[in-house]
Amino acid sequence: MDFENFRNQVSASSLLNGFSQFLPYMIIIAEFLIVGLLCYRKTRTTGLIGSFVLMLIFTGYIALLLRTNKNLPCSCGGILEKMSWHQHLYFNIGCVILSSIALGLNLRYSRPAD
Numbered sequence: 001m002d003f004e005n006f007r008n009q010v011s012a013s014s015l016l017n018g019f020s021q022f023l024p025y026m027i028i029i030a031e032f033l034i035v036g037l038l039c040y041r042k043t044r045t046t047g048l049i050g051s052f053v054l055m056l057i058f059t060g061y062i063a064l065l066l067r068t069n070k071n072l073p074c075s076c077g078g079i080l081e082k083m084s085w086h087q088h089l090y091f092n093i094g095c096v097i098l099s100s101i102a103l104g105l106n107l108r109y110s111r112p113a114d
Contacts, residue, residue, distance in 0.1 A: 015064065030054060048106055052099040059092040
């Protein structure tokens with residue numbers, strides 16, 4: 001929602017500052033692409049895989065930040081803004097689990113009947 005703040009936080013991260021020129025744009029493009037893929041039955045599986053992978057990467061990033069950094073930048077909004085970093089990690093783990101369940105259900109029920 002606040003792209004400029006997001007860009008500033010990415011450049012403030014010691015793990016991501018080398019990618020701060022293009023990473024925020026790539027994330028936004030990937031998110032919109034995934035949303036588009038989720039809208040259509042033929043591409044939904046690909047969208048669910050993309051969503052799962054993106055959440056897994058972000059969850060791994062949070063876990064790595066918690067292990068290596070004391071200064072943790074955050075550009076989250078809404079309810080996530082009120083969470084601690086550990087709560088955010090647990091929230092993301094829950095999203096990864098839900099994403100894998102959605103992918104499994106989609107694979108199970110989207111196959112044509114024999």
